[in-house]
Amino acid sequence: MPHSDEVSPVVHGFPHLDTVRTAITALYRRLSPDGVHRYELSLPASDVLFDASDGLHLGAQRVARALVRQLRLPEARMVVSFRAMEHAAAVELGAGPEYFVELNERFARPEHRRDIGAALAHEITHVLLHRLGLALPTTAENEILTDVVTSYLGAGWLLLDAFRQDGMSSQKLGYLTPEEFGYVLAKRAEVFHEDPSPWFTSAVAYEAWVRGRERAALDRRRPPLAGAGWAARRRARAAGADVFPCPVCAQRLRLPREASGRPVSGRVRLRCGVCATVLECAP
Helix, strand or coil: CCEECCCCCCCCCCCCHHHHHHHHHHHHHHHHHHHHHHHCCCCCHHHCCCCCCCCHHHHHHHHHHHHHHHCCCCCCCEEEEEECCCCCEEEECCCCCCEEEEEEHHHHCHHHHHHHHHHHHHHHHHHHHHHHCCCCCCHHHHHHHHHHHHHHCCCCHHHHHCCEECCCCEEEECCCCHHHHHHHHHHHHHHHCCCCHHHCCCHHHHHHHHHHHHHHHHHCCCCCECCCCHHHHHHHHHCCCCEEECCCCCCEEECCECCCCCECCCCEEEECCCCCCEEEECC
16 A cells, blocks of 8 residues: 655545445445445544554554454454555455555554554555455546445544645545545445544544545535435436436436337436435436
8 A cells, every 4th residue: 555755745636436436336336235334333533543551562462353354354463563664554365265465664653653553454454455356447446436335334534534634745545636535435425424534633534534525415416316406417318328327336227218218207206226315316
């Protein structure tokens, strides 16, 4: 997993949004709606808090166990070590029962230990995806998938909270932009009716969450959804646009058609076949 610092500027915005949506669809397809809803509760901040009494290795093992439980992995032993390396962390995937996670030695420093949970979250999600056999076609897409799944299953708020920036330096973990992390967390928050904002200790992470939430809200206002404005729905109707992405899982949906082949008129309810969300549409 990469990390940026003073040398590498942080990319902002939503450059990976198509892949993010593909990843959410793939997650629902692999786990099913019921499977996703098993992750209703996010990881509590208290489970990953590093306090002064924690020894480095025992504390890292404790945090790793908390993430294993959050991601509903079998209680396999996570061996966490620290070494000099270019990236933030790496995991060795195999048949188990033990998994070996290496963290950049900078996380051993007292001032960086609070981000051990964020680094471990991404790597342990790699283990989950390996066990599920869930993957996208390219390495870059798979890293985005990993960040998305980490966030959607309740542990990715740690990755966004690890984003910090001031006039002299910056730090960001993961492959998504801060705003994209905010977007995925907002999509999760809509489904599970949670508010992650109190968990952020970083002011810039909170700002990115707000921008991501605003972008996610637009998905609920796209025609032909009832939340779209009348003028937007009229333009879409005139253009013959009756295919649209589900605002929850991004699966492409189509309005039912009349015998004449024209899209139905009036309000209709559609049930997404991937995430089972019932949507109100107003063509």
